[in-house]
Amino acid sequence: MTQTVAVLGTGKIGEALLSGMIRAGWPTAHLLVTTRRADRAEELRTRYGVETVTNAEAAKRADTLILAVKPQDMGRLLDELGPHVAPDRLVVSAAAGITTAFIEERLPAGAPVVRVMPNTPVLVDEGMSVISAGSHATGDHLAHTEEIFGGVGKTLRVPESQQDAATALSGSGPAYFYFLVEAMTDAGILLGLPRAQAHDLIVQAAIGAAVMLRDSGEHPVKLREAVTSPAGTTISAIRELENHGVRAALIAALEAARDRSRELATGNG
Numbered sequence: 001m002t003q004t005v006a007v008l009g010t011g012k013i014g015e016a017l018l019s020g021m022i023r024a025g026w027p028t029a030h031l032l033v034t035t036r037r038a039d040r041a042e043e044l045r046t047r048y049g050v051e052t053v054t055n056a057e058a059a060k061r062a063d064t065l066i067l068a069v070k071p072q073d074m075g076r077l078l079d080e081l082g083p084h085v086a087p088d089r090l091v092v093s094a095a096a097g098i099t100t101a102f103i104e105e106r107l108p109a110g111a112p113v114v115r116v117m118p119n120t121p122v123l124v125d126e127g128m129s130v131i132s133a134g135s136h137a138t139g140d141h142l143a144h145t146e147e148i149f150g151g152v153g154k155t156l157r158v159p160e161s162q163q164d165a166a167t168a169l170s171g172s173g174p175a176y177f178y179f180l181v182e183a184m185t186d187a188g189i190l191l192g193l194p195r196a197q198a199h200d201l202i203v204q205a206a207i208g209a210a211v212m213l214r215d216s217g218e219h220p221v222k223l224r225e226a227v228t229s230p231a232g233t234t235i236s237a238i239r240e241l242e243n244h245g246v247r248a249a250l251i252a253a254l255e256a257a258r259d260r261s262r263e264l265a266t267g268n269g
């Protein structure tokens with residue numbers, strides 16, 4: 001029997017997941033969504049043909065509840081949900097920083113909780129979802145979570161102690177690549193190329209590089225060396241990247257993201 005899944009807080013990541021589940025063949029009759037605003041509910045009904053309900057109704061009717069509100073809204077949502085969640089319901093949180101312990105404290109004793117950090121490429125079925133079990137979640141709960149998120153990309157199980165780091169790398173990860181593309185497109189403008197052409201060149205270089213990274217099995221250093229001819233163009237660029245501390249900047253940036261995820265654990269932000 002198909003289980004019913006509810007997405008609570010259907011914003012950017014909630015909608016990305018919802019659309020992916022529908023693409024993966026999840027029957028819309030077994031999907032529920034909740035929103036804070038009526039106009040957003042209307043938009044989702046029209047776009048996906050899914051039923052929109054209150055959080056309390058979702059808690060009563062769905063077998064699995066996916067919480068996709070901001071970390072700062074999680075405490076309030078759980079206060080509203082807590083009394084309506086039966087102990088056999090699986091609660092999956094996609095919120096950055098929020099621990100399974102934070103959620104468990106606000107649900108009936110023994111409720112199974114799974115923490116997941118997805119990323120926006122779930123929209124194109126190339127997501128990465130990092131999954132950790134709370135203290136009452138079983139192998140079956142993890143497998144069910146993988147079934148949902150595996151339909152829109154890869155999944156990886158990690159101990160919850162690694163979730164803040166995973167959030168810094170893969171939850172936020174796409175943003176760093178968009179930032180690089182934006183900056184490199186600006187460089188193309190400086191070098192005199194039309195913006196559209198600069199954009200296309202950089203995006204195709206990014207796609208080509210990403211596919212080679214994924215499919216060649218080669219270490220990134222090897223792939224970079226193959227581009228870097230003696231006394232050539234690439235090494236001149238690499239020297240500037242090193243001179244400007246780009247490697248150190250990336251390490252510091254991801255450390256800051258990891259620290260911010262830890263701060264969000266309190267739900268106060």
Ligand SMILES: NC(=O)C1=CN([C@@H]2O[C@H](COP(=O)(O)OP(=O)(O)OC[C@H]3O[C@@H](n4cnc5c(N)ncnc54)[C@H](OP(=O)(O)O)[C@@H]3O)[C@@H](O)[C@H]2O)C=CC1
Nearest residue numbers: 009010011012013035036068069070071073094095096118
């Ligand atoms: N964006 C991303 O790339 C990723 C985000 N996440 C996590 O996903 C969560 C959501 O992020 P994101 O989608 O970007 O944020 P959004 O603000 O786009 O989505 C959150 C949605 O939840 C709604 N909401 C808030 N409170 C309630 C409530 N009580 N009942 C129903 N709906 C509610 C908000 O409504 P309203 O519009 O009225 O505010 C909003 O539409 C965050 O916890 C984030 O850490 C995880 C991985 C990646």
Ligand SMILES: O=C(O)[C@@H]1CCC=N1
Nearest residue numbers: 095096167171172173
């Ligand atoms: O920026 C954020 O907090 C969310 C979590 C990971 C990606 N976006």
